[in-house]
Amino acid sequence: MKRGFLESTFVGFARVVTRAMISEETARRRGLLQALDPRVRVVGLFSLVLAVTLSRKISVVVALLTVAVAIAILSRVSLFVLVKRVWLVVLGFTAVIAVPAIFVTPGDPVATFGFLTITEQGLRTAAMLILRVETAVTFTTLLILCTPWTHVLKALRAFRLPKEAIAMLAMTHRYVFLLVETASQMLESRRSRTVGILKPAAQRRMAARTAGVLLSKSIELSNEVYLAMQSRGFRGDIQILSDFRLDAWDYLGLTAFLLAGGLAVWMGR
Amino acid sequence: MHIPDGYLSPSTCAVLYAAAATGWYSALKRLKRMLLTRVVPLISVFAAFSFVVMMFNLPLPGGTTGHALGVTIATIVLGPSGGILAISIALVIQALFFGDGGISTLGANCFNMAIIGSLVAYGSYRMIAAGSSITSRRRVVSAAIAGYLAVNAAALVAAIEFGIQPMLFHDARGTPLYAPYPLSIAIPAMMIGHLTFAGLAEAVITAGVVAYLQAADPALLLSTSGLAGGESLTLRPASGSLRRLWIAVAALMLLTPLGILAAGTAWGEWSPSQLAKTGVVKVQVSKSANHPSPAAVPAGLQKLATLWTAPFPAYAPSFVRSRAFGYLLSAMFAVGFLLAASLFLHRFLPRRGRTEYSG
Numbered sequence: 001m002k003r004g005f006l007e008s009t010f011v012g013f014a015r016v017v018t019r020a021m022i023s024e025e026t027a028r029r030r031g032l033l034q035a036l037d038p039r040v041r042v043v044g045l046f047s048l049v050l051a052v053t054l055s056r057k058i059s060v061v062v063a064l065l066t067v068a069v070a071i072a073i074l075s076r077v078s079l080f081v082l083v084k085r086v087w088l089v090v091l092g093f094t095a096v097i098a099v100p101a102i103f104v105t106p107g108d109p110v111a112t113f114g115f116l117t118i119t120e121q122g123l124r125t126a127a128m129l130i131l132r133v134e135t136a137v138t139f140t141t142l143l144i145l146c147t148p149w150t151h152v153l154k155a156l157r158a159f160r161l162p163k164e165a166i167a168m169l170a171m172t173h174r175y176v177f178l179l180v181e182t183a184s185q186m187l188e189s190r191r192s193r194t195v196g197i198l199k200p201a202a203q204r205r206m207a208a209r210t211a212g213v214l215l216s217k218s219i220e221l222s223n224e225v226y227l228a229m230q231s232r233g234f235r236g237d238i239q240i241l242s243d244f245r246l247d248a249w250d251y252l253g254l255t256a257f258l259l260a261g262g263l264a265v266w267m268g269r
Numbered sequence: 270m271h272i273p274d275g276y277l278s279p280s281t282c283a284v285l286y287a288a289a290a291t292g293w294y295s296a297l298k299r300l301k302r303m304l305l306t307r308v309v310p311l312i313s314v315f316a317a318f319s320f321v322v323m324m325f326n327l328p329l330p331g332g333t334t335g336h337a338l339g340v341t342i343a344t345i346v347l348g349p350s351g352g353i354l355a356i357s358i359a360l361v362i363q364a365l366f367f368g369d370g371g372i373s374t375l376g377a378n379c380f381n382m383a384i385i386g387s388l389v390a391y392g393s394y395r396m397i398a399a400g401s402s403i404t405s406r407r408r409v410v411s412a413a414i415a416g417y418l419a420v421n422a423a424a425l426v427a428a429i430e431f432g433i434q435p436m437l438f439h440d441a442r443g444t445p446l447y448a449p450y451p452l453s454i455a456i457p458a459m460m461i462g463h464l465t466f467a468g469l470a471e472a473v474i475t476a477g478v479v480a481y482l483q484a485a486d487p488a489l490l491l492s493t494s495g496l497a498g499g500e501s502l503t504l505r506p507a508s509g510s511l512r513r514l515w516i517a518v519a520a521l522m523l524l525t526p527l528g529i530l531a532a533g534t535a536w537g538e539w540s541p542s543q544l545a546k547t548g549v550v551k552v553q554v555s556k557s558a559n560h561p562s563p564a565a566v567p568a569g570l571q572k573l574a575t576l577w578t579a580p581f582p583a584y585a586p587s588f589v590r591s592r593a594f595g596y597l598l599s600a601m602f603a604v605g606f607l608l609a610a611s612l613f614l615h616r617f618l619p620r621r622g623r624t625e626y627s628g
Contacts, residue, residue, distance in 0.1 A: 005334075008334065009324060013324060016324070020366075046372060049371075050279065052274065053275060053277075053282070053373050086368075098449070101445075101449035101450065104449075104454065105449055107442065107443055108442075121443055121444040121445075122449075125446075129276070129447070132274070133273050136371060140274070140364075140371070144366060144367070164297065165293075165358075167309055167313075168312055168316065168354070169362065171313035172316040172358050173362055173366065175313060175314050176362065179314075179318060179320075180321055180324075183321050204327060207325050207327050208474055209477065210325075211477065211481075212485065213481070214321065215342070215346070215482070216482075218314045218315060218318040222311045222313070222315070225313075226306065229309075234306055235306065
């Protein structure tokens with residue numbers, strides 16, 4: 001049955017909360033990535049993502065995907081979660097984009113079906129695109145699954161981002177869940193008062209009104225947060241505690257990440 | 270429209286990160302002139318609001334559904350600088366916490382959706398709603414058109430980014446290394462979905478929220494209305510921060526001659542005269558995996574070559590001897606044309622405080 005605005009938006013909200021819970025649970029496990037300093041995780045996995053995008057050979061991208069799976073297993077990340085959340089989803093939307101390229105890319109013909117001609121260049125570009133996206137998204141998901149958001153934020157300080165930007169990212173993350181909860185309650189209360197099926201125009205009005213009320217509530221919330229910050233003596237000077245320390249294992253991990261990335265870039269030229 | 274990793278080449282990503290960083294820097298600089306203690310929670314909560322609105326699955330006319338971007342309503346309430354930061358933060362959280370959109374392409378996504386989206390939304394909203402009262406119906410229509418244009422402008426820029434990939438990044442045998450489609454396919458493929466569903470979703474949600482705010486909380490619409498008394502949240506363009514943008518534009522213009530440092534001719538972009546030259550044929554043969562070039566220039570190519578002549582053929586006017594100078598002149602012409610167009614549009618924007626708040 002086709003879902004209306006209320007039901008499909010609820011599904012979206014539920015997905016956000018579920019993903020956050022899975023991440024929290026995976027980040028607590030004792031595994032390879034979890035044992036490393038968050039800065040090493042961020043720098044290391046970002047460098048592997050960069051290596052994936054820089055590599056020009058399919059074999060090197062496949063090797064990097066194997067490395068990603070090995071890191072996932074050693075970090076006790078459920079392969080079922082990876083298959084469901086990354087590989088199938090990415091395959092779904094990238095294949096739709098990549099498959100026509102098999103036929104429309106000019107090059108050496110491999111096979112002909114009526115007016116459609118498969119070219120070698122088309123096959124290679126489609127395979128490259130799908131593998132590249134799968135591998136890069138796997139590395140990003142490993143970072144997300146194995147690192148609590150607060151640690152990601154602290155690690156981002158290593159990139160010399162302005163303190164204001166870090167503070168806003170931290171606060172936004174906190175209020176995303178509060179506003180998801182608020183919006184869910186508003187929609188739940190509307191659903192409990194709805195009988196029958198709403199027409200699309202009525203659903204659009206409901207969506208716009210919900211968004212409008214949520215906006216007003218957000219502005220009020222920001223005023224309250226501002227006053228709370230004032231009451232605690234906030235004067236615009238943002239302090240971020242950075243109590244991470246690199247030990248020998250972290251240096252070893254960082255070296256391994258950078259070596260793997262560098263080797264992939266060199267071999268994939 | 271969230272571009273994942275792998276669709277754009279690292280050099281494209283680097284350029285777009287630089288462009289996005291210029292926008293972020295400029296926006297943060299303008300916001301810092303306001304009370305920082307007030308700005309941090311306001312932008313944060315608004316980014317969270319935009320994140321939630323992006324999850325609304327709107328039923329659209331015709332029986333389909335679509336997701337809004339939320340950039341237009343953020344820009345109308347906070348102004349362009351606030352809109353740029355709030356949407357960028359929402360996009361960063363989507364990428365780094367939920368894995369929607371890539372890390373290498375984060376700059377591109379922020380440039381397309383947050384920066385281009387906010388600027389187009391702001392310009393079109395101000396221009397169409399110029400002089401109307403806060404509660405007028407024209408503001409609702411302006412908000413809808415601004416939303417539609419903002420999303421489509423962002424999609425068009427993304428499509429151009431996709432479309433230039435096969436032209437610039439391919440291996441020796443012509444296999445595209447990143448997004449595989451040329452501009453002639455990427456632009457229509459991208460725009461069909463956005464001209465119909467995504468643009469409409471943004472138009473519906475923006476118009477609906479503006480209509481709601483007109484009735485419930487009109488003060489929130491004041492800041493970008495151009496009406497007197499709306500300066501509280503407005504982030505006025507200041508020549509100091511704009512100067513940095515001009516410096517960046519000038520730097521990019523000066524770097525354009527670097528394009529001629531690339532060896533040889535772009536694969537598949539030969540003119541009939543180049544095709545006839547033996548030296549070029551050798552390069553082509555090596556680039557085309559030893560497939561020999563035709564002995565003579567194909568008749569069809571010869572015929573079509575004269576059909577259209579660009580104003581600046583091969584980016585170098587015929588009267589210019591130096592190619593580097595020709596590149597620079599072409600870039601200056603293009604930037605000059607865009608500046609003239611924006612000044613022309615600016616001429617029709619209302620001056621602050623010319624009309625009184627009557628809502």
